[in-house]
Amino acid sequence: MADDPNRNGLAGLRVLCLESRRGQEMAKLIANYGGEAIVAPSMQEVTLKDNPEALNFARKLAEGGFEIVIFLTGVGTRALARLVEAQGLRQKFVDALRLVKVVARGPKPMAVLAELGIPVSVAVPEPNTWRELLAALDARKNSIPLQGSRVAVQEYGATNVELLAGLKERGAIVTRVPVYEWALPADTGPLRDSVQAIVNGRIDLAFFTTSVQVQHLLRIAADMQVEESLRGAFRRIVVGSIGPMTSQALRQNGLPVDFEPEHPKMGFLVAEAAHRGRDLVQQKRR
Numbered sequence: 001m002a003d004d005p006n007r008n009g010l011a012g013l014r015v016l017c018l019e020s021r022r023g024q025e026m027a028k029l030i031a032n033y034g035g036e037a038i039v040a041p042s043m044q045e046v047t048l049k050d051n052p053e054a055l056n057f058a059r060k061l062a063e064g065g066f067e068i069v070i071f072l073t074g075v076g077t078r079a080l081a082r083l084v085e086a087q088g089l090r091q092k093f094v095d096a097l098r099l100v101k102v103v104a105r106g107p108k109p110m111a112v113l114a115e116l117g118i119p120v121s122v123a124v125p126e127p128n129t130w131r132e133l134l135a136a137l138d139a140r141k142n143s144i145p146l147q148g149s150r151v152a153v154q155e156y157g158a159t160n161v162e163l164l165a166g167l168k169e170r171g172a173i174v175t176r177v178p179v180y181e182w183a184l185p186a187d188t189g190p191l192r193d194s195v196q197a198i199v200n201g202r203i204d205l206a207f208f209t210t211s212v213q214v215q216h217l218l219r220i221a222a223d224m225q226v227e228e229s230l231r232g233a234f235r236r237i238v239v240g241s242i243g244p245m246t247s248q249a250l251r252q253n254g255l256p257v258d259f260e261p262e263h264p265k266m267g268f269l270v271a272e273a274a275h276r277g278r279d280l281v282q283q284k285r286r
Helices: 023-032 052-062 074-086 090-097 107-116 130-139 161-169 189-199 211-223 227-233 244-252 266-285
Strands: 014-017 036-039 044-047 068-071 101-104 150-154 173-177 180-183 205-208 238-241
Touching: 014 023, 014 189, 023 036, 023 266, 036 189, 044 074, 052 074, 052 090, 052 173, 068 107, 074 090, 074 107, 074 150, 074 180, 090 107, 101 107, 101 130, 130 161, 150 161, 161 173, 189 211, 189 227, 205 244, 205 266, 211 227, 211 244, 238 244, 238 266
Parallel strands: 014 036, 014 205, 068 101, 068 150, 150 173, 205 238
Antiparallel strands: 044 180
């Protein structure tokens, strides 16, 4: 840090972080660059307790009902493993996955699969969006054909319509496997405070690391009847997006995207803000 020319790049800037599980980690990164972190957890993962789709998937998998299984998140992969273990199906689940082609969308599901001893046939490269996933499968179409293949997709709180459509266009027979959904945090107080801080002009930068944060921020703003004021306030706030999928959600909801990091990781996002944030804030406010 001592040799980092941007070590004070966020000094004097108020930076909103909407992370939940990793909020304190990001706050520390912001503080390391001299910024004032405002942490407002915006979501919680809720496991689908009554989940016949997931259990039917596990049983069908054990019976040889799939050729390809796609894991989209580490949290969802782990939750699915816990679910089948509770039903006494863990070993059958692991054995069956070793017999099919397994696709992992990035390092987090890969790490969980490694813990389970399941080899990965296709590792999706950065920035780990549905586009890279389909491109990775296209590159392996001779060894892992989609045409006529039965493909299971572990979902992550919301259906990825583009991914499912892309798989079906390539001839796959697709089964959705919902594992958990996103809900507002149990305590929405910090999120409501952050909405008010945005409206009152007390935020300089805002970081978004998932599309759900965008939806929940706007949902709370609408509930507080300040949605239009919040949207207007973003004309003066620099917005850092973790990657293409989050940027798409921001733009679809009428919010700006001022920068993305080179790699879709929190450390790169904060470092990019430290490098460019002050200039971007000045440009937006001129």
